[in-house]
Amino acid sequence: MKRAVTISVNGVSHATGVEPRTLLVHFLREHLNLTGTHVGCDTSNCGACTVWLDGMAVKSCTVLAVQADGSEVTTIEGVSANGELHPMQRAFHETHGLQCGYCTPGMVMAAIKLLEANPDPSDAEIRRGLEGNLCRCTGYENIVAAVRAAASGVTV
Amino acid sequence: MIPQAFEYEQPSSVADAIAMLGKHGGEARVLAGGHSLLPMMKLRLAAPDALIDIGRIASLRGITDTPDAITIGALTTHAEVAGAEVIASGCPILAETAAGIGDLQVRNRGTIGGSIANADPHGDLPAVLLALDGEATAEGPNGRRTIAAADLFVDYLQTSLSPDEILTEVRVPKASNSAYVKFNRRAQDWAIVGAAAVVHGSSARIALTGVGSKPVRAAAVEAAFDGSNTAEAAGHAADGLDAPSDTAASGEYRAHLARVLVRRALEAAMAR
Structure with a gap:
């Protein structure tokens, strides 16, 4: 049986019904086409x-x-404004912080929060802060460089 | 992966939640942060008929400081425990343990009550609660009761909570000379072995993660410890232990880790 939820995603409110077992990621990707x-x-x-x-x-x-009912969700589609990349996205682009790009949306979302909590992290703090995000291409070196670049405000 | 379908209940009070648990007669599970239960449901290792989502019960959140102890609502997240000044100063073992659970995203959702009620022998908090001589409060149809950590953990993923009870808060005595040290090989991984040490002068309480089906006290270390002989006492960490062998480590290696980590935990606790 579907349950009514109202979830704001990237500033747009969505009132709809979901099966209780629907995971938030599937709600975003399959109900809202935010892939x-x-x-x-x-x-x-x-x-x-x-x-x-x-x-x-x-x-x-x-x-x-259903756990996100009444909450505000921001996805990777919601971090850029007016067609401009978020500084973290730009830093990943400019320092080659990705290869296949599959992990990148999650990396960017975690990295922005990392800098909010700690605006000037050491490399060790960046690595620890991104422990919850796995990349199988880069060896992490350029991801750490991207976060460092975004923290310093210096882009190539 | 999608969990098997279930009925979803959203109680607004603990009393409502207990009534809903009773209604489903042992076939429902309590959902807190969901970071142990939902992965198990996605893998179909768990398929409850109903989830009682206690996540919106405000009374289950928050940290209360008293002169000798700290009381923490069951829904308080690991990130909140790790970031609370009162815990960092009054019970540093708990703050450092919470800060080392999983990863940033997991700590933002996972809760202290959920971790303890789930009683995973590789989870960090059960051993820490045992070393601290902490206690949990449970509420059920027959009222409220307090369960000492020593009586709480029964076996692998099993506690002495009855199916119609909810763990509502955790209480830990203040212990400034306390530390938790764990070892794993990969980021965000479970501890292969962890050691919790709480030192009071010349005595210590030691508990281990990952060496059995539930957290265990290292009684031989406690008996040998005299307030300064950390290395000698820690050498007894595996006495009487029958640590399991699995894909992560052999029992022998776990015994070695227990001796090393207990020494490090004692040293860290005494240095605080």
Whole structure:
């Protein structure tokens, strides 16, 4: 039986019905066609599905859509404004912080929150802050460089 | 992966939640942060008929400081525990343990009550609660009761909570000389072994994660400890232990880790 929910996503309120077992990531991807949020491992490890739920980074494969009823969700589609990349997105682009790009939306969502909590992190703090996001291409070096670049405001 | 269909209940009070648990007669599970239960449901290792989502019960959140102890509502997240000044100063073992659980995203959702009620022997908090001699409060149809950590953890993923009871809060005595040290091989992984040490002068309470089907006290270390002989006492950490072998480590290696980590935990606790 479907349950009524009202979830604001990237500033747009969506009042709809969902099956209780619908995961937030599937609500975003399949009900709203916001496919920037990826499903990687589907076991709460890889972080490709990271979104902000009421301002906090969470793994949307491990949240039920009904748990997000009344909440505000921000996805990767919601971090840029007026067609301009968010500085973190630009830093990933300019420092080659991605190869295949699959993990990138989750990386960016987690990294923005990392800098909100700690605007000038050390490399070790960046690595620890992104523990919840796995990348199988880059070896993380350029991801750390991207976050460092975004923190310093310096882009190439 | 999508969980098997279930009935979803959203109580607004603990009393409502208890009534809903009773209505489903043991076939319902309590949903808090969902970071143990939902993954198990997605893998179909758990398929409850109903979920009682206690996430909106405001009375289950928050941290209360008293002169000798700290009381933490069951829904308080690991991130909130890790960030609370009163816990960092009054019970540093708990703050550092919460800060090391899973990863940032997991700590934003996972709760102290959920971790303890789930009683995973590889989870960090059960051993820490046991070393602290903490206690949990449970509420059920017959009222409220307090359960000492020593009586709470029964076996693998099993506590002494009855199916119609809800863990509502956790109480830990203040313990400034306390530390938790764990070992794992990969980021965000479960502890292969963890050691919790709470030192009061010349005595210590030690508990271990990952060496059995529930957290265990290292009684031989406690008996040998005299307030300064950390290395000698820690050498007894595996006495009487029958640590399991699995894909993460052999029992022998776990015994070695127990001795090393207990020493480090004792040293860290005494240095605070």
